[in-house]
Amino acid sequence: MKLRNKWLLSGSLALSLIFSSALPLSTANAAAVKSTAVQQSSQSSSAEYELFLKEKFGITFQAGSTITKGQFIQQIADILGLEASEAKPAFTDLSTSSPYYSSAAALYEQGIITSLKVEPDQPLQATSAIYIAVKAAGLLELAHSYPQNKTTDALKQIGYSPAGLSLSASQELAAAVHSGLLPTSLYKEVKGKAASPELAETLLVQILSIKGDYKHYIGYTTDADIYGKLADAYDTSDLIQSPELQTVVDTALKQNLVTGYNLKDERYDANFVESLSLTYGHDNLKHAVQLIGLLRSEGISAKVQLEPKTSAFIYLKEWGEPVQSDNYKVVQIENGNYIAYAKEYDLKFEFNNTADKARFQPIILQYAKKNSEDQTGLIASSWWQPLYYSLTNLDGYVQITNNKITGQGHYYAQSFSLNEQSAAIVEGFKKLGNDLTIQSYTFWVDKPFFNYLNGESL
Structure with a gap:
């Protein structure tokens, strides 16, 4: 309508493979192609997550850097917009003057961290990051509904056995696997490792995605x-x-x-x-x-x-x-x-x-x-x-x-x-x-x- 112009004020990856013959790929070659595709897709997602966190929240990670538990707690509070109330949890290793105190207090009030021992300066372990992320994403009830056999099957995918883990810990790891909070490309980043920048970055974005606050x-x-x-x-x-x-x-x-x-x-x-x-x-x-x-x-x-x-x-x-x-x-x-x-x-x-x-x-x-x-x-x-x-x-x-x-x-x-x-x-x-x-x-x-x-x- 002419009048309307007068008032106006108002992840997939495509791979193209060219072969010199019509013979099918060998099993080894097919596996290599699949591995390359997964790797490239993971790199693409990582770059997208990196830009999103930087532009929206000013969060950046240095490749190969060590992430502390205090830093991750602060980042969780930032992306979720959490602030502590006037209550002052008495953390055993975190004073009120610490730059991480208010974030830790906010997460403690929400049940995202459950211990009064925070260990803010310790390197963030991959499993600790996942436990925090499961609660931050609102998946705790789902996790604690898991029976033993379902938990065991999920943990096998990341190379874990429930032995030595508490029931709640094994359930939360299992829920992270099944919900997609932990993508398959990062399964290898979990067992016995410190959290890599890529893992921390991905968990932050997945928390937002699960809560409906991503793109x-x-x-x-x-x-x-x-x-x-x-x-x-x-x-x-x-x-x-x-x-x-x-x-x-x-x-x-x-x-x-x-x-x-x-x-x-x-x-x-x-x-x-x-x-x-x-x-x-x-x-x-x-x-x-x-x-x-x-x-x-x-x-x-x-x-x-x-x-x-x-x-x-x-x-x-x-x-x-x-x-x-x-x-x-x-x-x-x-x-x-x-x-x-x-x-x-x-x-x-x-x-x-x-x-x-x-x-x-x-x-x-x-x-x-x-x-x-x-x-x-x-x-x-x-x-x-x-x-x-x-x-x-x-x-x-x-x-x-x-x-x-x-x-x-x-x-x-x-x-x-x-x-x-x-x-x-x-x-x-x-x-x-x-x-x-x-x-x-x-x-x-x-x-x-x-x-x-x-x-x-x-």
């Missing part, structure tokens, strides 16, 4: 079933309603403080690493399907998440009687105009590398940016001012500001503006809502959308 995505652009997943995600989303927030931002619309805003639900947040990610907004499912196909045709593989979005703007009465549907509602306001609420989406992409992220813009400008009414060679429903942006700086992008309002629940409203307009918008929001969290931050958007904010047609 969220429906698939990859290259998945065979990605189109069905995309359609399901779009079809099961509805117009977002948050009366608390809408009271504020609808008033802002009426006062011309903003010309539009988006409502989103943080539960759909992709949680991708910012340096590899872009967000692309639109309202048409066919466009999303063709965009995925376009990226595939250009050899780009990326994770994809569909984040539902409702966009609101002023619909002028002189545009005629609005046609409503399940995806498009209007409410008339005092001056005879309407506030329109339209179902849209943001596609979040996390690319394999920064080069693919940089390639996204030339692809969009060639195949998904409308420059004339009779233009051909574009994917369906291409906009005059496409909207896509990055939270990190990119060549050819322009900096603008997001003015964001968060309420008590999981919904938030946001309105994009030129940087110099942000202070007035934020101040206006503050006057309209006392119990809301209001923040602003800069990010980088495509030039056509920046031009739109400046009142230019292209």
